[in-house]
Amino acid sequence: MDALLQNLLAIGREAAREIMDVYARPFAVDYKGPADPVTEADRRANTLICARLRELEPNTPIVAEESPEEDWADFRSFERVFFVDPVDGTRAFVDRTDDFVVMIGLLDGQRPTHGVLVAPVSGIAWAGALGRGAFRIDRDGSVSEVRVPETLSLADAAVVSSRSHRTSLLEQAIERLAVSRVLAIGSAGLKGAAVVDGRADIYLAPEHAGCRWDACAPEAILRAAGGTYTDALGNDLDYRAPSLKNDTGIVAGNPNLHGETVRLVAPLLQAELEKRGRV
Structure with missing residues (x-):
């Protein structure tokens, strides 16, 4: 994994710890719209990820789901842009089904080049960078390269x-x-x-x-x-x-x-x- 991917993975894991702190106790649920819940976990993870990304790349805009739109309104004029979903699967988080992840991606030019997913409950993460490969990182830190299947039919x-x-x-x-x-x-x-x-x-x-x-x-x-x-x-x-x-x-x-x-x-x-x- 290249240095940027390792940094994004570390940020994702730190956000996962924030999320699990909320998940371990009763929490309130607000709604941004019909069937669109948000919790303290979304907000805390969003704040942490954005702060860490600004430390990493101060001049790269961050399009994050729980940030106000004015924070990233001019992102289309930038070559590099981070896209963040602090808790992908908030409904699963609310229902306590464990099926939610932290997602951090980097758009460089026209295509995403770096991405990390971190599952807070299982501790499993997935990370990939174009030209560098994709990896699954288990809770114990073991890393395995992954490829999409090659089924023909x-x-x-x-x-x-x-x-x-x-x-x-x-x-x-x-x-x-x-x-x-x-x-x-x-x-x-x-x-x-x-x-x-x-x-x-x-x-x-x-x-x-x-x-x-x-x-x-x-x-x-x-x-x-x-x-x-x-x-x-x-x-x-x-x-x-x-x-x-x-x-x-x-x-x-x-x-x-x-x-x-x-x-x-x-x-x-x-x-x-x-x-x-x-x-």
């Missing part, structure tokens, strides 16, 4: 998709792919981790898939592990677009299956967008 493949957003479009997409297995995981980061760990071939979200801070770190890690990461129409994500929402979905993972997955899923999303008057 959708019929033999596993898809990981949302646990809580089981929409009609998602069900249609899964049926059309006719894969052998479907895993349901709540956190976007843990979906990406399932692919680099070899438990799934494709991360599928055929419509809304959170925001850019839900994508930056997983994209960096998946690409570093030899994977492909696009929206559900097959387009690269534009991290400097006017909207930060991933509202055309995500298809990511095994490059042998990516093109066929997009070919089968994109018409469903296109029809849905036309129905909504979006195209």
